[in-house]
Amino acid sequence: MDNNSGVLVNILRDNPSRLSDHDLLFLDYMIHNAWKNKRDGGVVRFPPFSFEFLAELHLLIKREMYRRCFRHLITDELDAHSSFLDQQRRTVAVGFAGRIEGIPRD
DSSP, X not given: OOHHHHHHHHHHHHOGGGSOHHHHHHHHHHHHHHHHHHHTTOOOSSSSOOHHHHHHHHHHHHXXXXXXXXXXXXXXXXXXXXXXXXXXXXXXXXXXXXXXXXXXXX
C-alpha cells in the first residue's frame, strides 16, 4: 500500500462517507491484496497492518458499501474472517440487556 492508500485509510476510519465510490472500491481491492500478500508471507509496508487491522478495515469498507447499496463480490479468507468478527461483535453487543445502541442490525 502506498502513501495515498494511507490517506484513504485515515478517511475510511474517520468518515467513510467522504470517500468517493472509486476510492472505496480501490480500498477494498487493496485490502484484499494486502491480506493475500501477508498470508503468502509477504510484507505489507504500511504499518500497523496486522491481520486483525486488515479485517477491521474490511468491515468498515463492507458497511460503507452496503450503505451505498453496492454489492461486495469478493469472497475469500478476508471476507470470511471479517464476517466472523462482525458476527462475534453483534452477539456480544446484544447480551442479556437487549440491543446496545450503535450496533447495526441486519
